[in-house]
Amino acid sequence: xxxxxxxxxLVLGIAAIxxxxxxxxxxxxxxxxxxxxxxxxxxxxxxxxxxECRGAVDSSLHRxxxxxxxxxxxxxxxxxxxxxxxxxxxxxxxxxxxxVNRPRKGEGDGPWFSQxx
Amino acid sequence: MRIGIDLGTTYSAVAAVxxxxxxxxxxxxxxxxxxxxxxDDGRPVVGMSAKNMAAVSPEDYVDLVKxxxxxxxxVHIDEKGREYRPEEMSAIILAHLAxxxxxxxxxxxxxxxxTVPAYFGDAARKATRDAAEIAGxxxxxxxxxxxxxxxxxxxxxxxSGTFMVYDLGGGTFDVxxxxxxxxxxxxxxxxxxRALGGFDFDNILITxxxxxxxxxxxxxxxxxxQGEARLxxxxxxxxxxxxxxxxxxxxxxxxxxxxxxxxxxxRFEEITAGLLARTEDxxxxxxxxxxxxxxxxxxxxxxxxxxxxxxxxxxxxxLTGRRPSMxxxxxxxxxxxxxxxxxxxxxxDRPVVVGPGAGGFRDVTSHGMGIAALDDRGVRSNTVVIPxxxxxxxxRLRDFYTTRANQAEVCFELTEGDSExxxxxxxxxxxxxxxxxxxxxxxxxxxxxxxxxxATMYIGLFDVTNERFLGEYQLSRPENMTREAKEASxxxxxxxxxxRE
Numbered sequence: 001x002x003x004x005x006x007x008x009x010l011v012l013g014i015a016a017i018x019x020x021x022x023x024x025x026x027x028x029x030x031x032x033x034x035x036x037x038x039x040x041x042x043x044x045x046x047x048x049x050x051x052e053c054r055g056a057v058d059s060s061l062h063r064x065x066x067x068x069x070x071x072x073x074x075x076x077x078x079x080x081x082x083x084x085x086x087x088x089x090x091x092x093x094x095x096x097x098x099x100v101n102r103p104r105k106g107e108g109d110g111p112w113f114s115q116x117x
Numbered sequence: 118m119r120i121g122i123d124l125g126t127t128y129s130a131v132a133a134v135x136x137x138x139x140x141x142x143x144x145x146x147x148x149x150x151x152x153x154x155x156x157d158d159g160r161p162v163v164g165m166s167a168k169n170m171a172a173v174s175p176e177d178y179v180d181l182v183k184x185x186x187x188x189x190x191x192v193h194i195d196e197k198g199r200e201y202r203p204e205e206m207s208a209i210i211l212a213h214l215a216x217x218x219x220x221x222x223x224x225x226x227x228x229x230x231x232t233v234p235a236y237f238g239d240a241a242r243k244a245t246r247d248a249a250e251i252a253g254x255x256x257x258x259x260x261x262x263x264x265x266x267x268x269x270x271x272x273x274x275x276x277s278g279t280f281m282v283y284d285l286g287g288g289t290f291d292v293x294x295x296x297x298x299x300x301x302x303x304x305x306x307x308x309x310x311r312a313l314g315g316f317d318f319d320n321i322l323i324t325x326x327x328x329x330x331x332x333x334x335x336x337x338x339x340x341x342x343q344g345e346a347r348l349x350x351x352x353x354x355x356x357x358x359x360x361x362x363x364x365x366x367x368x369x370x371x372x373x374x375x376x377x378x379x380x381x382x383x384r385f386e387e388i389t390a391g392l393l394a395r396t397e398d399x400x401x402x403x404x405x406x407x408x409x410x411x412x413x414x415x416x417x418x419x420x421x422x423x424x425x426x427x428x429x430x431x432x433x434x435x436l437t438g439r440r441p442s443m444x445x446x447x448x449x450x451x452x453x454x455x456x457x458x459x460x461x462x463x464x465x466d467r468p469v470v471v472g473p474g475a476g477g478f479r480d481v482t483s484h485g486m487g488i489a490a491l492d493d494r495g496v497r498s499n500t501v502v503i504p505x506x507x508x509x510x511x512x513r514l515r516d517f518y519t520t521r522a523n524q525a526e527v528c529f530e531l532t533e534g535d536s537e538x539x540x541x542x543x544x545x546x547x548x549x550x551x552x553x554x555x556x557x558x559x560x561x562x563x564x565x566x567x568x569x570x571x572a573t574m575y576i577g578l579f580d581v582t583n584e585r586f587l588g589e590y591q592l593s594r595p596e597n598m599t600r601e602a603k604e605a606s607x608x609x610x611x612x613x614x615x616x617r618e
Contacts (some may be wrong), residue, residue: 020370065172082347
């Protein structure tokens with residue numbers, strides 16, 4: 001395994017291509033999906049992984065692009081991902097763009113970002 | 118340990134001298150940290166994490182604090198009703214940067230040179246100094262940004278001549294002309310536009326792309342939602358690529374299909390020519406204020422990320438006949454220069470004092486300073502004592518006179534501005550000063566005004582008749598904080614920080 005880290009500029013460029021494949025709405029979704037998976041695998045082989053987006057929003061990983069009201073979801077939970085984020089080890093190269101359920105505020109420790117389910 | 122801090126409107130950077138070389142210090146967010154604060158259940162979070170949470174509750178998010186420095190009134194009121202002044206919010210950012218730098222450098226950062234725009238007035242500089250103290254940092258010097266850039270470019274000791282610093286940032290534009298000779302760096306004139314930057318170039322490209330997509334039967338993507346976010350990201354990316362390539366494709370996913378808008382560098386330059394021309398006008402104006410022409414400029418230094426656009430260098434080459442310098446990353450030059458100066462200041466230097474051995478950097482006043490006095494028609498008007506663009510540190514004396522015999526007191530009103538019309542300048546009532554008894558009409562009162570190396574202002578009043586000082590006053594503005602208030606803010610900040618553990 002090479003110690004040399006992949007440049008963040010290259011990751012951002014590949015991430016932009018993956019974004020377009022994620023948004024692909026043409027007649028051949030299977031091909032688009034396979035190219036996207038290849039690119040994700042290429043990034044993973046270079047130590048770059050998509051940022052985890054399940055559960056509560058995390059300001060160190062996620063950029064909140066919209067807040068919605070969804071009574072059935074936990075307060076502060078990520079309910080949709082607009083664009084994947086990428087990290088190499090501890091270093092976030094691109095924050096994930098996420099939609100979150102409106103958090104509850106000021107109710108003691110934790111409810112802000114805790115996953116209550 | 119000492120660092121240099123470029124405390125920017127949108128982004129900040131930290132640098133330190135290691136092994137004789139100034140280097141940018143990596144913080145949590147990398148080389149640049151967004152100058153933004155988010156109050157997460159009352160606890161301040163700084164940088165990219167703050168920006169990431171802005172949409173969750175905009176009322177807990179604070180940015181662009183630099184624009185409010187030196188102004189009275191809070192920039193934020195938290196849930197408990199606590200008001201935060203601009204210098205307190207800046208202190209939160211400075212404390213974060215210093216602690217991050219400490220982690221990266223392996224030690225505690227105690228002292229810093231902090232940069233401010235050359236146009237900052239006395240109150241804004243004092244507020245920046247106060248912010249450092251609240252953050253627990255000893256401010257070694259409040260340094261003008263173009264001067265810092267000049268230091269980073271190594272103008273001192275290696276070059277002499279007349280230089281222009283062209284600083285096009287994300288949201289602001291500043292231009293400064295300075296002269297360097299030997300160990301001396303003197304700012305001759307400076308001006309700018311606080312609402313012109315790279316962001317405006319992005320917006321024009323976004324409008325262009327959105328209209329092209331509409332023209333080819335596509336949807337309106339400027340919807341304030343996901344479509345617009347994608348469009349903005351694609352346009353910012355295309356703008357960056359156009360700094361290196363002749364053409365780029367703006368590719369953005371719409372609700373039904375992918376939209377592609379080709380744009381050449383030439384087209385981009387055509388649609389943003391008006392913005393570039395505004396920077397040219399301001400540059401011309403600063404040259405005129407310096408009584409110089411383009412041929413007198415030996416070199417132009419590019420500062421600010423947006424100065425990377427090739428049209429900037431092309432324009433400056435057309436004007437000066439020479440390619441501008443971009444040997445140093447334009448985003449980092451100011452912090453690097455601040456770090457070089459921090460390294461150079463002698464340990465025993467008092468923070469506000471500059472000695473000849475401390476580098477010999479000279480800045481200028483960004484606007485005239487004077488007092489309100491009655492003119493020969495009896496109209497209260499602005500009387501400039503220290504004109505705009507006077508090199509600092511400086512001291513000027515001017516005699517004024519009592520208006521009647523036995524005048525008991527005189528109202529000391531400080532003015533900032535160049536116009537004689539009192540309504541066109543900023544007036545601060547400093548004090549009512551008692552005069553000695555039995556002064557005749559038109560008794561001379563000598564006003565001395567001075568700026569130290571940080572452009573902090575001192576004022577003295579001398580009774581010429583009785584040959585005695587009526588007092589020397591350090592400018593104390595109601596909008597600046599008292600020592601007690603700063604100490605209280607420091608304690609609050611430490612409590613907030615402790616709450617994060």
